[in-house]
Amino acid sequence: MRTSLRLAACLVLAAPFATGWAQDDAQMVRGKYLMEGVVACANCHIARGDKGQPLFDKGMSGGMLFEDAAFKARAPNITPDPETGIGKWTNAQLAKAIREGIRPDGSVIGPPMPIPFYRNISDSDLAAIIAYIKAQPPVKHVVAKSTYNFPLPPNYGPPLAPVQAPDAADTLKYGQYLANIGHCMECHTPRDNKGMLVTSRLGAGGQVFPGPDGSTTLSANLTPHENGLKDWTDAQIAQTIRTGIDKNGHHLKPIMAFGWYKNINDSDMNALITYLRSLKPEPS
Incomplete structure (x- = not known):
């Protein structure tokens, strides 16, 4: 499950x-x-x-x-x-x-x-x-x-107030907003044996996904840990997100949406990277 x-x-x-x-x-x-x-x-x-x-x-x-x-x-x-x-x-x-x-x-x-x-x-x-x-x-x-193979819930919880996006001038908060609506952590956070996101290790990666081409891929560590993005420059992170080619020339698998992420503008990319660098460093 x-x-x-x-x-x-x-x-x-x-x-x-x-x-x-x-x-x-x-x-x-x-x-x-x-x-x-x-x-x-x-x-x-x-x-x-x-x-x-x-x-x-x-x-x-x-x-x-x-x-x-x-x-x-x-x-x-x-x-x-x-x-x-x-x-x-x-x-x-x-x-x-x-x-x-x-x-x-x-x-x-x-x-x-x-x-x-x-x-x-x-x-x-x-x-x-x-x-x-x-x-x-x-x-x-x-x-x-x-x-x-399990019962879906009848609903998803109590009503919440209308939602406003953070001011784009607040780079960190806006970067978190973009990461949320882009559901980055849905794939790049480990899950426990019950399928729950381990939020204490947000962004540490490690999930295995079948790709649309029949291959499988392991989600990367996006935290500023040695196993993650610590030694990456902002330009290298942006290149990987937009092109699907990492700093070592390795091609990412197609489950990663780089075919669309290539259109993220520089301001939003900077905000996303600012947010990723704010995550708690976690080993893969």
Whole structure:
């Protein structure tokens, strides 16, 4: 049940989504930047070929398999197709699914959707993400339902207040915000034998993941430890995140979303790195 306990308290629907919002150019620009950068939803939801290669012409129509001892899940179609995607979902329903993990029919979204981290997405950024998703071409693609060998919870905890992002001028706090909505620590933190994130060792890596190409990868240590990023320069860290090639020329496996992280701007990259350097040094 390694991943069964990834489920945790999540945000409830914030007031701005109850009646919708006026889409504007700035919102679409922000949504595009987030989705094609640090949030990287398409890393899981994009359709993929037999060898795991992204099929960009089929958009975020889903199908990628995540298999674990506790579940067999496939990323759903999140294009605006009315029959096989989210085309009939309202903005409020989509917001609730992303931050609460609850679909319009009341069913619960299970792992590997990183609800505990998406609960940190600000109201304005969530609105921008939804605007981007709704603006994508609809793709008809039926995806098999996920199955779980454990009961999903009826909900994800008590209601929480609306969320605001930290001021981007506060580099450390904003870097933590970006790491949260990009769910970096979902993969880069060890888990105990019950599947719980060992938060006392945040960022120490060590999780094993099957990649979309059939390979497996071990998540890296992102803390400023000797086994982690202590001897890395900021430029080396940024290069690795954006290109998937580390300072030694080693190519990272495709489960890492460097195909999208390449679009993270310099200011946000600096904030992310500032946050990583603030983590408690932990051995791998």
